[in-house]
Structures are given as structure tokens and as C-alpha cells.
Amino acid sequence: xxxxxxxxxxxxxxxxxxxxxxxxxxxxxxxxxxxxxxxxxxxxxxxxxxxxxxxxxxxxxxxxxxxxxxxxxxxxxxxxxxxxxxxxxxxxxxxxxxxxxxxxxxxxxxxxxxxxxxxxxxxxxxxxxxxxxxxxxxxxxxxxxxxxxxxxxxxxxxxxxxxxxxxxxxxxxxxxxxxxxxxxxxxxxxxxxxxxxxxxxxxxxxxxxxxxxxxxxxxxxxxxxxxxxxxxxxxxxxxxxxxxxxxxxxxxxxxxxxxxxxxxxxxxxxxxxxxxxxxxxxxxxxxxxxxxxx
Amino acid sequence: xxxxxxxxxxxxxxxxxxxxxxxxxxxxxxxxxxxxxxxxxxxxxxxxxxxxxxxxxxxxxxxxxxxxxxxxxxxxxxxxxxxxxxxxxxxxxxxxxxxxxxxxxxxxxxxxxxxxxxxxxxxxxxxxxxxxxxxxxxxxxxxxxxxxxxxxxxxxxxxxxxxxxxxxxxxxxxxxxxxxxxxxxxxxxxxxxxxxxxxxxxxxxxxxxxxxxxxxxxxxxxxxxxxxxxxxxxxxxxxxxxxxxxxxxxxxxxxxxxxxxxxxxxxxxxxxxxxxxxxxxxxxxxxxxxxxxxxxxxxxxxxxxxxxxxxxxxxxxxxxxxxxxxxxxxxxxxxxxxxxxxxxxxxxxxxxxxxxxxxxxxxxxxxxxxxxxxxxxxxxxxxxxxxxxxxxxxxxxxxxxxxxx
Numbered sequence: 001x002x003x004x005x006x007x008x009x010x011x012x013x014x015x016x017x018x019x020x021x022x023x024x025x026x027x028x029x030x031x032x033x034x035x036x037x038x039x040x041x042x043x044x045x046x047x048x049x050x051x052x053x054x055x056x057x058x059x060x061x062x063x064x065x066x067x068x069x070x071x072x073x074x075x076x077x078x079x080x081x082x083x084x085x086x087x088x089x090x091x092x093x094x095x096x097x098x099x100x101x102x103x104x105x106x107x108x109x110x111x112x113x114x115x116x117x118x119x120x121x122x123x124x125x126x127x128x129x130x131x132x133x134x135x136x137x138x139x140x141x142x143x144x145x146x147x148x149x150x151x152x153x154x155x156x157x158x159x160x161x162x163x164x165x166x167x168x169x170x171x172x173x174x175x176x177x178x179x180x181x182x183x184x185x186x187x188x189x190x191x192x193x194x195x196x197x198x199x200x201x202x203x204x205x206x207x208x209x210x211x212x213x214x215x216x217x218x219x220x221x222x223x224x225x226x227x228x229x230x231x232x233x234x235x236x237x238x239x240x241x242x243x244x245x246x247x248x249x250x251x252x253x254x255x256x257x258x259x260x261x262x263x264x265x266x267x268x269x270x271x272x273x274x275x276x277x278x279x280x281x282x283x284x285x286x287x288x289x290x291x292x293x294x
Numbered sequence: 295x296x297x298x299x300x301x302x303x304x305x306x307x308x309x310x311x312x313x314x315x316x317x318x319x320x321x322x323x324x325x326x327x328x329x330x331x332x333x334x335x336x337x338x339x340x341x342x343x344x345x346x347x348x349x350x351x352x353x354x355x356x357x358x359x360x361x362x363x364x365x366x367x368x369x370x371x372x373x374x375x376x377x378x379x380x381x382x383x384x385x386x387x388x389x390x391x392x393x394x395x396x397x398x399x400x401x402x403x404x405x406x407x408x409x410x411x412x413x414x415x416x417x418x419x420x421x422x423x424x425x426x427x428x429x430x431x432x433x434x435x436x437x438x439x440x441x442x443x444x445x446x447x448x449x450x451x452x453x454x455x456x457x458x459x460x461x462x463x464x465x466x467x468x469x470x471x472x473x474x475x476x477x478x479x480x481x482x483x484x485x486x487x488x489x490x491x492x493x494x495x496x497x498x499x500x501x502x503x504x505x506x507x508x509x510x511x512x513x514x515x516x517x518x519x520x521x522x523x524x525x526x527x528x529x530x531x532x533x534x535x536x537x538x539x540x541x542x543x544x545x546x547x548x549x550x551x552x553x554x555x556x557x558x559x560x561x562x563x564x565x566x567x568x569x570x571x572x573x574x575x576x577x578x579x580x581x582x583x584x585x586x587x588x589x590x591x592x593x594x595x596x597x598x599x600x601x602x603x604x605x606x607x608x609x610x611x612x613x614x615x616x617x618x619x620x621x622x623x624x625x626x627x628x629x630x631x632x633x634x635x636x637x638x639x640x641x642x643x644x645x646x647x648x649x650x651x652x653x654x655x656x657x658x659x660x661x662x663x664x665x666x667x668x669x670x671x672x673x674x675x676x677x678x679x680x681x682x683x684x685x686x687x688x689x690x691x692x693x694x695x696x697x698x699x
Contacts, residue, residue, distance in 0.1 A: 043529065086392055086519070108529040110391070114520035116334075120375055127657050128664075132648040136641050143637055182588055185649065185664050189595070189671070192645035196638040200606070203634040230609040233555060237548045237605075238598030244544030245594055250536035252324075253591050260595065 003224045003272065004217045004280050010273040014159060021166010030169050033178035036122060038115035039067070040081040040089075044096065045106040048075060055099050062091050072251060076108065083112055125184045132188055133157065136195050144202060148282050153198045156275035160194040161187060163266040168259060182256040190263025197234075197271040201227050205276075216283045224272040235268040319579060322586035322666060325534050327527030328386040333399055333517040335379040340515065348514045349379050356381055358510035359398050375656055381517065391524050393499065400472065401516050402507035406458060407468040409478070417468070420458050423512075426451025428488075430508035432501050435493055441501040443492040443508070452488025460484040471504070537590045544594060545571075548601060556608050562689045563604040570600050570681040577673060586666035596674020599642070603682030606631040624694075628687055635682065639675050646672035 034041055052069040059066050065082035072078050084092060089110070096105060133154070141150030164187060171177035204223035205216075212219075242264065246257035323330050335352055337345050353372050360368040360383060369384040388394050404424035407417050429446045447455055458467065459481050468478045469492055477494040496504070549567065552560035574593065578585060610631045614623035649668030651658040659665060 045528075086395060090392065106528065107526060109523075109525045111523040112521065114334075116378075117332075117521055120378075121659075124375070124657060124659050128648050128659065131658075132645045135644045135648070139640055139644060181663050182667075185588065185667050188645050188649055189642075189667075192642040195641040199638040199641065200634045203637060207630075207633075226613065227609075230605050233551075233605045233609075234599075234602040236551060237601045238595065240547040240551065241541075241544035241594045241598040244540040244547070245537075245591060248536055248540035248543060249591070250533055252533060252587055253537075256588070256591060260591075 001221060001225050003221050004277060007277040007281060010277055014163075014270075014274055018159070018162050018166060021163060021169060024169040024173060025166055028169060028173040030165070030179045031172035031177065032118075033180035034080075034083075034111065034113045035180045036118040038083050038113050038118050040079075040084045040110070040112045042079040042081070042092070042110045043072070043076060043108040044079070045074070045076045045108055046100055047103040050077070050100060052077065055096070058099050059092060059095050062088075062095055064088055064092055064095075078251075083114055121181075128184075129188065129191070132191060136191065140195065140199065140202075143199070144206060148279060149202055152275050152278040152282060153195055153202065155278055156198055156270040157191050157194045159270050159274050160190050160263060160266040164190055164259060164263050167262050171255070171258065177255045177258065182253070183259055186256055186259035186263060189260060190267055193264060194267035194270055197231060197267050198275040200231070201271050201276055202279075205279075217280050220276045220280050224276055228272065231268055231271060235264055238264050319575075320582045320584045321530070321534075322584045322589065323384060323386060323523070323530075324525050324587045324663075325530045325585065326386055327389075327525050327530045328384065329388045329391045329394060330521075330523040331383045331385070331391070331395060331398070331519060332521035333381045333383065334520045335381065336516045336518065337379055345379070349374075349381075351514050352517070353381055355511045355513055356383060356398055359506055360385065362506040362510055363394065363397055373656070380520070387527070388524075389526070391522065393503070395519055395522070397503045397506060399517050399519055400507060401513045402504070403472055403512040404508060405470045406455075407470055407475075408458065408462055409466045409468055419470075420454070422447075422451060422454045422458060424508055425511070426454060427508055430505045432498075432505050433491070435491075438493075440493065441496055441498045442494075443496075443501055443504055445490045445492065445508075447488040447490070449488070452486070455488060455490065456484060456486045533587050537587065537594075541590070541594050541597075545597060548597065552601065552604070556605075558694060559604075559608050559611075559690070562686060562693060563601060563608070565689055566604065566681045566686040567597070567601060569685050570678055571597070573681065574674060574677050577677065578670075583669060583673065584666065585670075586663060588663040589666035589670040592667040592670035593674055596671050596678060600674060600678030600682060602638075603631070603635045603678060604686055606634055607682075607686065624690060628683065632683060635679065639679060642675055643672060646675070 049071070052071065056066045056069050059081075064084065067080040067082070068078075069080075070078045079092075081092070089112075093105075093107070136157070137150055137154050140153045141147060144150065168177060168179070168183065172179070201223050204226055205219050208214075208219050208222055239261065242257050242261045246254055246261060249257055333356075335349060337348060340348055349372055353370055357368075357370040360370060365385045365388055367386055369382075371382050373380045373382055383398060385394055402424065404427075406420045406422040408420055409417055426447050427445055428448045428451070431444045431446075433442055433444045434440065435442050462481045463483060465481060466478050467481050468475050470476065477492045479493070492504075545567075549564045552563045552567075554560070556563065574596075577583070583589070607627050610627040611623055614627050614630075617623070618626065646668045648658065649664050650672060651665065651668075
């Protein structure tokens with residue numbers, strides 16, 4: 001199949017998705033969770049439903065800043081608050097006890113992250129991303145002994161990161177998805193999956209190059225055709241697992257699974273439709289420059 | 295019914311050597327319930343040479359306190375980043391975190407203070423401190439029935455105590471804990487024998503805590519709680535249930551998908567996948583891997599990825615079959631696909647390595663959910679390389695023969 005003659009369409013599609021994401025990023029930014037922002041999350045279970053507004057007001061009267069109280073089903077409520085010290089925590093529990101009267105309270109979890117932790121995590125995360133991306137670049141460049149391959153694979157990797165971050169910003173704006181530890185993990189997994197998938201296609205190009213020869217564009221078409229079914233089938237199996245996790249895995253891992261899902265889909269798409277077209281375009285441009293010089 | 299169920303003792307005993315064989319899955323705090331506490335040490339006043347030692351002894355004292363508190367399998371570790379020194383304390387199964395935080399995070403510096411003559415307000419700290427203690431224990435005052443702390447000094451401490459009490463007969467000898475007076479008894483006579491009692495307005499809990507703190511020793515530097523994550527056991531149990539449901543449904547879909555797409559080859563791949571699952575769990579138990587919620591997610595993701603090597607091989611086989619004989623094509627496909635599989639998986643392994651940070655590099659994540667995810671993902675990929683290539687290959691060789699035309 002002549003995949004490569006439609007290069008412009010692929011670039012356009014990627015551009016639109018990334019554009020929407022960037023728009024959302026600039027307009028609304030990302031919603032950071034307590035891992036990065038600092039704060040307290042507490043989850044309680046009561047015997048029956050409560051009025052979150054009234055309770056929120058009562059807690060506010062104790063000079064404790066309430067960001068939100070959300071019901072999470074089954075008479076469970078998730079409290080998001082400014083970071084509490086142990087006295088304030090005691091006050092919070094007392095207020096809730098007074099508010100609900102004789103009902104049973106079950107404190108399911110309590111997480112407090114001090115405001116100093118966040119900036120450190122950001123730094124550690126950046127280090128992790130730089131080291132991982134750097135090592136992958138070296139590996140690809142070494143494997144294919146070519147900057148062209150390495151750089152195109154890395155560009156496709158950034159494409160996937162941008163798609164994920166941008167779309168996640170949209171999810172944050174409209175569905176409350178927060179950037180936490182796990183999102184960072186999902187982002188890094190996406191980076192590696194993206195390259196994983198790209199290498200399989202590049203491998204095919206390299207193999208055919210040695211055996212049959214031909215222009216890079218022809219080789220690319222051949223490789224994309226040969227790997228398309230594998231690529232789709234492999235993604236399906238991963239998508240099955242992730243969809244199951246997103247729907248059934250519970251609150252804590254839901255957005256993590258969704259982020260991985262976006263990363264997987266983008267990573268699958270970007271190998272034949274971004275990494276390979278980039279490679280072909282690169283070759284084209286280099287060829288034209290050479291022609292002009294002559 | 296008084297029936298007791300006993301489990302067969304799985305430990306191997308060979309003479310005096312016992313090979314521990316307690317292969318239970320180790321669950322992390324987010325699944326089993328428990329508390330993850332991060333304390334920051336205030337080391338501003340210390341020279342950098344003393345800092346390292348202070349942190350080490352801080353960790354030791356905290357560890358002792360946790361052990362005396364009676365938590366099973368606690369984990370105390372240090373972490374340092376940009377000059378900030380932290381102690382991370384993990385307490386499985388602890389519900390009352392307030393008590394735990396008070397117990398672990400208090401400096402608990404005990405000092406005996408001379409108050410001088412009546413009317414004389416000058417307080418004079420003596421050189422008798424908590425460091426001179428041999429042992430502290432809980433006992434009850436025989437007259438009031440209130441809980442008190444019984445102190446037993448070391449030999450030197452006993453001598454100091456005798457001297458101090460001799461000097462202060464008829465006067466008040468105050469006992470300060472972290473600069474707060476907790477008791478101010480009047481000395482009636484010189485006390486030899488190195489024993490004393492602190493009575494005050496204590497609850498039983500407070501006395502127990504104090505005893506633990508005194509026995510473990512004072513913290514060399516003050517600490518502040520900067521992070522706390524406490525998960526109740528109920529929530530942990532629910533998370534396990536949900537993950538298992540999600541995992542089983544996802545797995546079933548993958549198994550069905552493989553059979554629908556690749557027919558009898560798919561059945562072989564499914565076998566390999568089940569072997570992968572069993573092997574992975576065995577290795578989790580052997581190492582043991584502390585299984586957390588993100589860890590389970592990592593495992594499930596690796597299930598999805600582990601099928602990849604099979605898919606690569608099967609797709610390759612479809613092509614090769616057109617060019618050569620059945621058995622030959624099978625072998626060639628394995629060889630060709632292996633290059634791709636190896637190259638591709640290295641990228642994921644590199645990322646998992648950075649995230650898992652096995653060298654405990656300070657500038658990367660040293661604990662937390664990221665690590666749990668990375669470890670199970672990396673293990674999953676390594677095991678899948680084995681099952682995808684070795685297991686599938688041999689199963690195919692044995693069970694799949696060319697259909698007679």
C-alpha cells in the first residue's frame with residue numbers, strides 16, 4: 001500500500017489533536033493533585049447520605065479550608081482540603097463527628113502532603129523523564145546507527161507526550177482528572193511504549209533495506225503494511241487490559257488507566273503515521289538540498 | 295466448635311538450617327492498610343560532618359521506637375534530597391496514626407532540673423538525662439493507682455542521681471521532657487540504688503508512649519511530619535477485589551481475542567500467557583515483590599504487552615509460510631521476530647529501570663507508587679521475553695503440525 005503519499009493527512013491529524021491539547025493547556029492548564037500541590041485528601045464512609053454543602057460550611061467555620069467534598073458512591077465521601085497538621089486533623093474529625101451525630105464513621109484513608117514536597121517531586125520527575133528519554137535516544141541511535149532514525153523516533157515520542165498531556169488537560173478541565181504520581185508514571189510508560197512500537201517498524205525497514213533495496217519511501221510503505229496488523233493486534237490486547245482497569249479498577253487507578261490508554265493509542269498511531277513519515281520527509285528534504293547544491 | 299485449622303509448615307528444616315518457605319504475597323500499605331509517614335529532620339544547626347551521623351542515629355532511634363510500639367514488619371528508611379533529610383516510616387496495619395506520629399516524632403529529651411531554694415527561681419539543669427537510663431517501664435503508684443514511669447539508671451546515672459538527690463533534700467527536683475515540665479517531686483532523702491519514678495497527670499497511653507521513647511532514646515534532632523498517607527484496611531481490601539475483577543475480565547478478553555485472531559496458534563499463546571501469569575506470581579512471592587495498587591496496574595499492563603512477542607511471531611509466520619515449508623517457516627519466524635522483540639523491549643526496560651531506581655539515587659523517586667509500578671512492569675517484560683519465546687516456541691514445536699492438504 002502507498003501509505004506515505006498521504007503523509008500530509010497524518011501530520012494534519014496529529015496537528016489538530018495536539019493543537020486542541022495545547023489550546024486546553026494554555027487556557028486551562030493542568031489540574032495538579034496533592035502530590036504536587038500539597039494538601040489533604042480524606043475519605044470517609046457514613047451510614048447514610050449527608051449534605052456536603054452544610055458539612056463544608058461547618059468545616060470552614062473551623063478555619064479549615066475545604067476545596068471540595070465529593071460523594072464517591074456507597075455513602076463514601078472524598079474530602080479535599082488544604083494541608084492539615086495533626087491538631088487540625090483532630091478538629092476536622094471532631095467537626096464531622098458532631099455533624100453526623102450518632103452515625104458510624106469509617107475513616108477510609110487520610111493523605112496529607114506538605115507544601116514543600118511538591119516542588120521536589122517536580123524536579124525528580126523531570127530528572128526521570130530526561131534520563132529515560134536520553135537513554136532511549138541513545139539506544140535507538142545506537143541500534144540504527146543513524147541520527148535520522150533516532151531523531152524521528154524521539155520526535156514521535158514527543159508527539160505522544162504532547163497528545164497525552166494536552167488531552168489530559170482537557171480531561172482535567174471537564175472531568176476532574178488530576179496530575180499525580182501515577183500520571184507521571186503513565187507519561188513515562190507512554191514514552192517507552194511509543195519507542196517500543198516505532199522500533200518494530202524501523203526494524204522492518206532496516207531488514208528490507210539490506211535485502212531488497214529501493215527508496216526509503218518504498219521501504220517505509222512495505223514495512224508499515226507488514227507491521228500494521230501486528231501493531232493493531234498488540235494494541236488491542238493492551239487496550240483490553242486498560243479498559244477493564246479504567247472501568248472496574250476503582251477510583252485510585254481510573255485516571256491512570258485512562259492516561260495509559262491515551263498513551264497506547266497515540267503510541268500505536270504515531271509509529272506508522274508520525275515516526276515513519278517523519279523519516280521519509282527527512283530523507284526527501286535532505287535529497288532536495290543535495291539536488292540544489294549540485 | 296473448637297476446631298483449629300493449622301497450616302502445613304512449609305519451612306524446610308535440614309538439621310540446624312531452616313530454609314524459610316513462607317511464600318505469601320507481600321501486600322503494600324495501599325492494599326493491606328497502614329500508614330506511610332515522612333518526617334523531615336531539622337539539621338540546620340548541625341555541621342555537615344555531624345549531619346550524616348545524626349541522621350543515622352535518628353533512623354536507629356525511630357526504628358527502635360517503632361519496634362517497641364509493636365508493629366509487625368515496619369520499614370524505616372532515610373532519604374535525602376537537596377540538603378533535606380527525611381525519614382520514611384511505613385507502618386502496616388496501624389490505624390491510630392496520631393498516636394504513632396506522637397510516639398515516633400517526639401524528641402523525648404528527658405532532663406532532671408534543680409530548682410534551687412524556695413523563692414529562688416533559677417532553674418539549673420543537671421547532667422542527668424534520658425541518656426543515663428538503663429531501662430524505663432510502666433508501673434502503677436501503690437497509693438493512687440495511677441500509671442507511673444519507673445526509671446532504672448545505669449551505674450553512672452545512679453551515682454549522678456544519688457549526688458543530685460543528696461544536694462536537693464527538701465527541695466523540688468523537676469523533670470522536663472522536651473523543655474516541658476512533666477513532674478516536680480520534692481526530694482525527701484538521698485536516693486541510692488539508681489531507681490526513680492516519674493508520677494504525673496498521665497494516661498496509660500501516655501505512660502506507654504513515654505516508656506517506649508525513653509527506652510529507645512531521644513531523637514538527636516527534632517523532626518517534623520511533612521507527609522502522611524494512611525489507608526484503612528477496608529479500602530485496601532476493596533482495591534484488591536476491584537483489581538482482581540478488572541484483571542480477570544481484561545485477561546479473558548485477551549485470551550478470547552487471541553483465539554479468534556490466531557486460531558490454534560492463539561490457543562498456544564493463551565497457554566503461554568497463563569504460564570506467564572503463574573510464573574510472575576511465583577516470582578513475586580520469591581523475591582518478594584511488595585505488591586501495591588500501581589504494581590498491579592503494572593502487572594496488568596505487562597500482560598497486555600507480553601502477548602506482543604507472540605503476535606510478532608505469528609504475523610511473521612504468516613509471511614514466511616508463503617516462502618518456505620511449515621517447520622522451517624516457524625523457526626525462521628522466531629529468529630526474525632526475536633530481533634524486533636529484543637530491540638523494542640529494551641526501551642521499556644530502560645524506562646522501568648529509571649522509574650524503579652534500583653540504585654537508590656537520591657535525585658530520582660526513592661519510594662512510592664512509581665516504584666511499585668516500575669518493578670512489576672520490568673519483571674513482567676523480562677518474564678514475557680522468556681514465555682513469549684521459549685515457552686511458545688516449544689509448545690508450537692510439539693503441538694502444532696502442518697495440516698494435511
